[in-house]
Amino acid sequence: MAVTTPTSLLGRLLDHVGNRNLNGKPKIIKPDILSLLSYGRLKQALGVLFSINKPVDQSIYAHFLQLCTDRKAINEGRKVEIHLLKFQMNPSVFLLNRIIEMYAKCGSMTDALQVFDRMRKPNGGSWNAMISGFEYLGFHENVLDYFWSMYGLGIRPNQVTFACVLSACASLMALGPARQVHCLILKWGFFSNVVLSSSIVDVYGKCRAIEESKRVFGEIKNPNNISWNVIIKRCCEVGREEEALVLFFQMHRAKAKPMNFTFANVLSACASTLGIEEGCQIHALSIRHGLDVDDYITSSLVDMYSKCGFLEEARRVFDNAHTRNVITWTAILSGYSKHGFTEEARNFFDEMPQRNVVSWNAMLVGYTQLCRWEEGLDFFSKMRREACEIDHVTLGLVLNICAGLTDLELGKQVHAFVNRHGFSSYLFTCNSLLDMYGKCGSLRSMDRWFFAMAQKDIVSWNSFMSSYARHGQSEETLRIFGEMDRDVKLNEFTISTVLAACSNILSLQHGKQLHGYTIRTFLERDIVIRGALVDMYSKCRCLDYALKVFYEVCLADIVLWNSMISGCAHNKRGKEALELFELMQESGVKPDNVTFVGILVACISEGMVDIGRWFFNSMSEKHCVIPRVEHYALMVELFGRNGCMDELKDFIGALPFEPTPAMWMLVSECCRNHGDTRLGELASQRLHELDEIGLKPINSAPCETDLGLRNSLN
């Protein structure tokens, strides 16, 4: 067995030297190799190894393999294997396992497999080496395959095996196998290992089986920090923020030390549930743990205060922060932006030392939320000019702008951009496109796109359906509703849209069924659903039902008050409408222009001319609400229907705009009923004139289609 490599020649030389110096005792070489290895001189040690033409001690091979594994030095590892196999017919299973491990960590499961397959008697360690190798390299399916083969052969897994298998189940989100593995862990008494039991909690949580996850967590006798963190994180992930917070405070009472990312998780939970009280407590706790200086916790704190609308607090944390990075900056900017302080947000944006696409998007939200479409578009152009990347969120926001402007052309350009740049794989963006087509009134394009979409979720269906509802196609809305039921899980958006359609076609029967559904599914608490129910019952002439639904609400918002007031008004119960108006003001809700539509309708239905006039005057004088065309039209109706022809004439004469055709029609009708021929003739004359020019009351200004974005979208 001649050794011919140069390394080996050197080795032989060294061997010779060693022999001569140490009286022919080659074993003495061993400490030399070991010290080379301990200094990490792998190549030199290999040289020495190959100079020895006989097997060396097992521990030397083990050290070699360990170093090769750490260094991911597959070629050197291979040489060690060659040396071992050259001199040993039956290397120990222990060393073969180390070789498998070495190949796996070096990324070659093919080599590992070859070793494994040639082993005569692989033991549990060999299986573990294969399984952990597969898991390390992300071959999760193989982990499960090997695990079940191992199990089939009656080889008992240990905690290492289980740790790998659970990790594989988590990656694959394989709930079934996770349950089986859970059983085996219980059966073989590994559940007391807190690492494994925490992993089980983690796997169930990852598979979104949060109930099972919580149950297993409850079974852990002494949960450690990891266990607590895992369950809290998983609760947050599936939207069980309240439970996450309860667990966090339990954790605190259990004297377990929260880790920094636990704080980050629960602060996010407070942010999304607007739990400012809990947020403050957690802030205090973070200070007590000396963690409030942590970067992640700082930005979570800023975000929590921002989202809850406590902008001064957010600002204080931000100003006192040890380090401010792009994330803290974006968090504070987003707080101002989302709460309508667009100018302040813009100041932050302009001052930021660095910006990324998230910062830009956060700023863009400021414009879209306040329907400042044009400014939003300008900002988007700026974003394109200043070479910032744009992503699927940006495109979603831009599509919102297109919808807000009902600019179909621009929307189509964005669609083309989405296709060209591969954003059509983002469901989020696809949903925004769908909504844009719907809101721009292009139901055919929307239809086509809906059926072309590769995947659809509840938002797609809701958006699709609500566009039909918005265009008065109530039967179609109900048909779609029947169809989506099979595909996705309905939510509050779905029900409120369908209820609105029921109101339109006065389908009390469907409406009542939906009301029952909302009670069974606890959706009844949703304020928009309440509003839809109030509308539905009011329109279906079941005002007492409407009032019942209304009075069960603890805190009505402006829209709900408006619904109820106009519900009363349209059901000839004007006095109750006015009573509600008083209650509304007592509750601190300020009336808006819609409220006064209801109030004036109420006055018309009760024939209360003086009160109506008083309310109309109070709009701008007392409530800072500028009367719109519809309010003037209602005043015309109020005077006209009650035969106040002189007042009507004065009112028409003092209108700040040309009376609309509808107003003239009304005037004409009232004059016939109340015998005012002169005003009636004027009305007829005006109507005649309007008829000649085609009766077009509103001449829409030509739309600016190309807003300079054609180029910026290329």
Added chain:
DNA sequence: CTAGGGTTAG
């Protein structure tokens, strides 16, 4: 291995 931006409704 944790933090910042978003779609659908009355």
